[in-house]
Amino acid sequence: xxxxxxxxxxxxxxxxxxxxxxxxxxxxxxxxxxxxxxxxxxxxxxxxxxxxxxxxxxxxxxxxxxxxxxxxxxxxxxxxxxxxxxxxxxxxxxxxxxxxxxxxxxxxxxxxxxxxxxxxxxxxxxxxxxxxxxxxxxxxxxxxxxxxxxxxxxxxxxxxxxxxxxxxxxxxxxxxxxxxxxxxxxxxxxxxxxxxxxxxxxxxxxxxxxxxxxx
Numbered sequence: 001x002x003x004x005x006x007x008x009x010x011x012x013x014x015x016x017x018x019x020x021x022x023x024x025x026x027x028x029x030x031x032x033x034x035x036x037x038x039x040x041x042x043x044x045x046x047x048x049x050x051x052x053x054x055x056x057x058x059x060x061x062x063x064x065x066x067x068x069x070x071x072x073x074x075x076x077x078x079x080x081x082x083x084x085x086x087x088x089x090x091x092x093x094x095x096x097x098x099x100x101x102x103x104x105x106x107x108x109x110x111x112x113x114x115x116x117x118x119x120x121x122x123x124x125x126x127x128x129x130x131x132x133x134x135x136x137x138x139x140x141x142x143x144x145x146x147x148x149x150x151x152x153x154x155x156x157x158x159x160x161x162x163x164x165x166x167x168x169x170x171x172x173x174x175x176x177x178x179x180x181x182x183x184x185x186x187x188x189x190x191x192x193x194x195x196x197x198x199x200x201x202x203x204x205x206x207x208x209x210x211x212x213x214x215x
Contacts, residue, residue, distance in 0.1 A: 098191065116194070122197070
């Protein structure tokens with residue numbers, strides 16, 4: 001016991017020293033606080049990340065087929081921006097890519113035709129659509145060869161071939177040579193670049209067949 005100090009005073013001093021030591025220890029801890037768990041879901045339609053190309057896609061690039069005639073539908077970038085929703089504009093006119101597994105048409109098996117979202121030219125048929133599990137609507141071929149044209153996109157580590165609408169130059173997606181036979185091509189297309197035109201007669205027949213099977 002310190003001479004001249006009562007037990008109560010010594011206890012108070014010890015408590016003050018302990019508090020001071022704890023304060024110093026806390027101020028010297030520069031570790032980052034744990035990150036707050038993210039619970040909110042951000043819509044892909046307002047601001048979306050451009051999907052980077054896979055370097056392995058260079059192994060499946062096909063030869064580009066350049067355009068042979070001028071587009072029938074000609075508008076300025078400003079005119080397109082006023083006519084199209086933001087996501088459609090960024091994909092079709094600026095050449096960006098929507099997030100995978102987000103398009104409404106990705107898993108659709110409904111019979112019908114797929115039009116260009118900008119000019120409504122029929123580009124693909126549901127008869128040529130198949131499940132590739134890549135995250136975008138996938139087709140083995142266009143309805144006719146002249147509805148599209150392709151161009152090579154060169155990069156540091158890969159080479160891809162972009163697909164565009166012949167009528168209005170809208171960017172649609174990309175084509176690769178790892179598709180099913182006999183065509184062997186995989187047209188990986190942004191759902192935002194397409195409009196679906198259902199075949200009502202075939203849809204009705206399909207629904208009737210499903211109902212008959214249940215009965």
